[in-house]
Amino acid sequence: AQSVTQLGSHVSVSEGALVLLRCNYSSSVPPYLFWYVQYPNQGLQLLLKYTTGATLVKGINGFEAEFKKSETSFHLTKPSAHMSDAAEYFCAVSEMDSSYKLIFGSGTRLLVRP
């Protein structure tokens, strides 16, 4: 079965600083990979996804992520943090069986300091 590890349950950055949220997965074959964002008391919203093709994926709100097969990683970055980026971020990987159901990481809460 797949597993997803998000390093750091909380990450704190200053406004304008680089955002880096880490995600590693376990898979013997290239999976589908996703990053979701959740604001308080709301559902999850897709930030970006990797299925096939270009390994650098651009998403909404200036976020991007790079699929690195050799490192089994899919880290999320944003060059300059904004106060509105404060939220919970979840990395997910698809099960490569008939269900394609998603396995979620435990989440990383991003705090943005003024």
Add this chain to the structure above:
Amino acid sequence: DGGITQSPKYLFRKEGQNVTLSCEQNLNHDAMYWYRQDPGQGLRLIYYSQIVNDFQKGDIAEGYSVSREKKESFPLTVTSAQKNPTAFYLCATQDRIGEQYFGPGTRLTVT
């Protein structure tokens, strides 16, 4: 306007009562999911359904039940057998390449 509707947003029940959470979608997706989220924790899969009239248990199905009589609807019943039902419940659909689309969630409080 396509999307997923969960109602109500907030739900309060007394201990020992069963309660049903609604999830409706008009995205025409076959697969639907129910997750539970506790404060500071990630998502835990309760049940999922890949097609009408079929569903499978997830990681924490005990104390919950579902039905899938229509493609658009996937209601979740939290039974009195669920020891700690207070949580935030999220419903999602999934498209053919695995992307999941989430509803706004229902916060259930049982006292």
